[in-house]
Amino acid sequence: MSVPLGVYVHWPFCARICPYCDFNVHRARGQDTEPPLEAILADLAEHRTRLGRRQVHSVFLGGGTPSLMQPRQVARLLEAVQALFGLEAGAEIALEANPTDAEAGRFAALAAAGVERVSLGVQALDDEALSTLGRNHGAAEARAAVARALDAFARVSIDLIYARPGQSPRAWQGELSEAVALGAGHVSAYQLTIEPGTAFERAVRRGVLTPPDAEVGAALWDVTQSVLEQAGYDAYETSNHARTPADRSRHNLVYWRGQDWIGVGPGAHGRLVLGPVDGGAVRTATRAVLRPDAYVETVRTAGVGWDTIEALDARACAQERLLTGLRLAEGMPRDTLHPCALAVLDRHAAEGLVETVDGRVRMTRAGRILADRVAFEAAAALPDPMP
Numbered sequence: 001m002s003v004p005l006g007v008y009v010h011w012p013f014c015a016r017i018c019p020y021c022d023f024n025v026h027r028a029r030g031q032d033t034e035p036p037l038e039a040i041l042a043d044l045a046e047h048r049t050r051l052g053r054r055q056v057h058s059v060f061l062g063g064g065t066p067s068l069m070q071p072r073q074v075a076r077l078l079e080a081v082q083a084l085f086g087l088e089a090g091a092e093i094a095l096e097a098n099p100t101d102a103e104a105g106r107f108a109a110l111a112a113a114g115v116e117r118v119s120l121g122v123q124a125l126d127d128e129a130l131s132t133l134g135r136n137h138g139a140a141e142a143r144a145a146v147a148r149a150l151d152a153f154a155r156v157s158i159d160l161i162y163a164r165p166g167q168s169p170r171a172w173q174g175e176l177s178e179a180v181a182l183g184a185g186h187v188s189a190y191q192l193t194i195e196p197g198t199a200f201e202r203a204v205r206r207g208v209l210t211p212p213d214a215e216v217g218a219a220l221w222d223v224t225q226s227v228l229e230q231a232g233y234d235a236y237e238t239s240n241h242a243r244t245p246a247d248r249s250r251h252n253l254v255y256w257r258g259q260d261w262i263g264v265g266p267g268a269h270g271r272l273v274l275g276p277v278d279g280g281a282v283r284t285a286t287r288a289v290l291r292p293d294a295y296v297e298t299v300r301t302a303g304v305g306w307d308t309i310e311a312l313d314a315r316a317c318a319q320e321r322l323l324t325g326l327r328l329a330e331g332m333p334r335d336t337l338h339p340c341a342l343a344v345l346d347r348h349a350a351e352g353l354v355e356t357v358d359g360r361v362r363m364t365r366a367g368r369i370l371a372d373r374v375a376f377e378a379a380a381a382l383p384d385p386m387p
Helices: 034-051 071-084 107-113 127-132 139-152 169-181 199-206 214-230 250-256 292-302 314-325 339-350 368-380
Strands: 005-011 056-063 087-097 117-123 155-162 186-191 234-237 240-242 260-264 269-277 280-288 306-311 354-357 360-363
Touching (some): 034 260, 034 269, 056 250, 071 087, 087 107, 087 250, 127 139, 139 155, 155 169, 169 186, 169 214, 214 234, 214 368, 250 314, 260 280, 292 306, 314 368, 339 354, 339 368
Antiparallel strands (some): 186 240, 234 240, 269 280, 280 306, 354 360
16 A cells, blocks of 8 residues: 655745744735746646656645635646646645635635635634734634635634633633534644744743743643543544544644655645665655745746755654654554664653553553653654664
8 A cells, every 4th residue: 555645735925924923924915926836836747757646645735824825726736736646536635724704705716626624723712812813813703714614615624722821721611612613523722832033932032922831831731632522522633633533634644644745835845755865765855945936946947946855864754753653642553663762652651641552652641741742752762873
């Protein structure tokens, strides 16, 4: 059975830049988006030349704000993927969207273009919180957008941010319960992280923004798990909850399971088996040029938009698998893990944070909040070099 292949398309344009965001984003105003689109199409064609024809398991249009794309642009992208690679039967075609009235007005046309799953950046259902987060929609708009999305798309996910400044567990419980009642089959609930170089990081350094402390953060995490579990959502990944297996993000599972994906568009990352590199095909990390104009020029001159390309050795591959695989409720096959990593995981098993079930190592419910820390410890323990 072949390894699933995903396609990630990064559309970097946003109506505004959120103060917590550290993604590769650029203001949409005044941008001619046709040259980046043509470059993405050419980049895909060159990937096909280098990879050969492999059917695509999932396509994810992220950003940035791909719901700002014209539906005809989305249709062209999906037609190109089909023509170049072919789509598996039932392939997931997903797109990120903001819940503004203007973008919600495109939902039916985006669905007609081929999108079957939408991930809505609701982020909060409180107007004051949305203002703090720099969002350009209100809570009423968000509720209306979810309803329109449920009418337009086969599957709907909503993104929420918690551990916001001043947020209490009780208030979050009520807000999350309201979000669940909107009816989406998938909820991604992310704890606010203050990323270096963002406006929020500068505000924290100036003392004008104070995130919740670790104790409150842990309480908010517990509320998240309890409310979603009681509502019938399975925490199949640390921050992602689905009502049924069909509601899960198949594209994100490509990342978390260490499978292959093409990354096109300014700043997009990819993981592909390319060769020959030093005499044989190896798993390779790619990253596209960041600036849209530079990306367009790089594709024109080089065929692909890659800024960096790195052959990953055995240790780097094993580290990536630990860092993503331990976030999954399914965990990782024990017999695929290096003894040095297992020694770390078994030590945490004695603390009740890790368990082995049916030959798979996974975090316990108590351990899931510490999944990243445990994974980093296990990854750091791997020998360098690894055979």
